[in-house]
Amino acid sequence: MVKLRKYNRFFIQIIAAFSVFLLVSCVGNKYYNSKIEGKQIGITGQSGEVKSIDAFVAPYREHINKDLDNILAYSPETLDKSKGEWQTSIGNLMADMTVEMGNPVFLSREKKNIDICILNHGGIRSILPKGNVTTRTAFEIMPFENSLIVVELKGTEIREMANYILKEKKPHPLNGLQIIIDKNTLTVKSLSVNGKPLEDSKSYYVATSDYLSNGGDNMVFFRKAVASYDMNYKLRNLMIDYFKKVDTIPVIINQRIILE
C-alpha cells in the first residue's frame, strides 16, 4: 500500500511535469490574430448562379407559383410601412380591411359590432407594390399563420392601448380609435371611438391577431380582456378575400393619431 502510494506520487510528478512541457510547446505553436478585414458583398445579377441549385428549387417553385400568381386586384401606388410616423397607408389599409371583412363574421356570430382594430407595425412584412396584386402579395405582407380574434376590453384598457402606442412611437395599424396627442408633451389629450368620446367603464370590441391578443409585441393591455372570440379566420385569408372583393386598392391617408 505504501509502495503504491509512492508510485502514485511519482506518477503525478511525471504528469505535472509533462503538462508544463505541453503548455510551453502549445504557446510556441500559438497563432496570434494580426489583422482583420471586413466587408459586405451584395448579391446581385452579376454574382452568377449555380444552375444545380436553381434546378433543385424549380419543382417547388412551380408548384407554389401555380397557386400564387393569379391576379386579384390592382394597386395604383406602392404602399410602404416605412413611410409615415404615426400612420402609414398600408397600416390604414390593413386595419380598415380587417374591420370591413371581419365585422360581418363577428356580427353574424355574436350579434355585436367591432369598434376598434389594432394590428402591429412589425407584422407588416412587405410593401404592397404598385401594379397587379396577387395571392403572393398577401403571402408577402402577411406570411404568418395568425388568425382574427375579437377581444372585449373596457375603456380603461383602450386608454392603456393609446399610451402603449405613444410609448412605442410606431405606426401600428389602427381603426376606430382616434388619439389626439399634445404635440409638446407627447401625451394623450383626448380619445374617441368612432366619433364618440371614450368611456372608461364601457366595453369595446377590438379586432386583432391571436398573436397580439396573447400579449405579443408587449401589448399587455390584452391580458385584461373581459372576453375573447376566435373568428377562425386567418388574417392572410381575410386579406386575399378583400383583394378579391375590391378591384383597385384604395390609398388611405387619413389620420388616426393627430398631434395638436
Place this chain on the structure above:
Amino acid sequence: MKRRDFLKNTAASSALLTLGGLSLSSFDNLEDTTEVKKITILHTNDVHSHIDPFPADHPKNPNMGGVARRAALVEQIRKEEKNVLLLDAGDIFQGTPYFNYYGGELEFKLMSMLQYDLATMGNHDFDNGIEGFYAQLPHAEFDFVSANYDFKNTILDGIVKPYKIIRKDGIKIGIFGLGVELQGLVSPQLYKETVYNNPVEVAQEMTRILKQENKCDLVICLSHLGFKYSNDPEKICDVNLAKKTKDIDLIIGGHTHTFLDKPVIEKNSDGKEVLINQVGCYGINLGRIDFYFDKKNKAASGNGRSIMV
C-alpha cells in the same frame, strides 16, 4: 515530507520547462515565423425563406438576393480561400410561401447544399413550434448553437448545443449562439418550455469555456439579439453585449434587419476591439470577415491588431 515533495516537483518541472524552452526556440529557427494563416468567415442573417431573387421590378430590392447566386458567390470564395466558414445568425424561416408550403424543408436542404457550417436560432425559427423546427432538422447537414436558450425540458434537449469548436488549418475557432427573449415575441405555445437566460451572463460563461479552458484562437458569437434599440438603449443588443463582455472577437448579428455600411467596431470590458456585423436581411448581402493569424504576438509587443473595414 510535503515540502520535500513540492521542491522535487518544482525541480522536475523546471528541468522540463527549460527543455521545452530549448526545443521551442529550435523549432522557431526551423519554422517560417512569417507564415500567415487566414480564416474567412462568411455570414448571412434573417434570410426569412427568401430563396428566389427579388423580381427586377421590385421597388425596394430589385434583382437582389437569391440562393443560387449566393451559392455561386460562396463557391467562388471557397475556390480562392483555403479556410472558409459559412454561418447564419437565425430567422432562416418565415417570409415567403416556400415556408408556408414546405415548413422549412427547402431552406435547410439548400443551406446544406451551400455547406453551411453552423447557425443559431432566431425567434421566427419557432414559428411552426419547437416541434416544427425539430421535424425539419433531418434536412439540415449543419448544426445549431444556442447558449442562452435552455432546452432541457424540450424536444431539442441535447440537439441544439451551446457552442461548437471548429478547427481550420490549426486555428481553433469557438462559436456560440445567443437568442432574443422569446416572451412577448413568440407565443408560449410555440416555444414551450424553452427557458431564456441572460445573454451577458451566458456570454461570459461561454468565453471562459472557449477562451480560457479551450484556448480558442478566435471566439465568435452568433447572435439573434438585434444590433441596437434606439428607443430602449439599455435593452440587451449586440452593441451592449460587445461592451459588457470580453474575449469575443466577432459578433455576427441578426433580428433587427440592420443594413450596416460596414462592420462596426466596439470596445469590450477589457478595452479591446470587438467587431460586430449584420448584413440586413432576405439574403440580399453576404458578410465577409477575414482573420489573419501569424506567430508574432503583436498585442504583447504593443502593436495590436489592425482592423480594416
